[in-house]
Amino acid sequence: MSVLVATSQDGKQTTIRVKGRFDFSTHQEFRGAYEHAPATTTVFVVDLREASYLDSSALGMLLLLRDHAGGDTAQVKIINCNPDVRKILTISNFEQLFTIQ
Numbered sequence: 001m002s003v004l005v006a007t008s009q010d011g012k013q014t015t016i017r018v019k020g021r022f023d024f025s026t027h028q029e030f031r032g033a034y035e036h037a038p039a040t041t042t043v044f045v046v047d048l049r050e051a052s053y054l055d056s057s058a059l060g061m062l063l064l065l066r067d068h069a070g071g072d073t074a075q076v077k078i079i080n081c082n083p084d085v086r087k088i089l090t091i092s093n094f095e096q097l098f099t100i101q
Contacts, residue, residue: 003029011040016065019050022085024057034065044069049080054088066097077101 003026004017014037018026034044044065048054066074077099081089089100 002026003033005033005037007038007041011038013043013045014038014041015045015047017047017050021053022048022051022058022061023053023055027057027061030061031064034068041069043075043077045077045079047079048082048085051082051085054085059088059092059094062094062098075099 002019004019006015007013014034016030016033018030046062046065062078066076069076078089079101081100086100089095094100
């Protein structure tokens with residue numbers, strides 16, 4: 001499994017870890033991760049520490065997560081990006097839409 005999910009004990013934060021390639025092959029797993037998160041989730045964290053690759057379909061999946069989480073009022077954090085992934089996110093202006101740490 002390349003997508004792992006963990007929810008905080010209070011149910012307010014769901015963390016989605018992506019391992020390996022973050023591309024269209026992870027679409028169903030990634031979508032299921034946020035769609036099955038508890039209704040009490042107010043913060044989504046996408047941990048890309050183990051993501052080795054990110055393509056345009058992954059960018060689209062992140063946008064779908066943002067929409068699911070509330071659009072402009074969503075709290076979605078992208079954390080632990082390697083330099084290559086961070087560069088893609090920066091070029092795509094995702095810093096305007098997400099908190100990137």
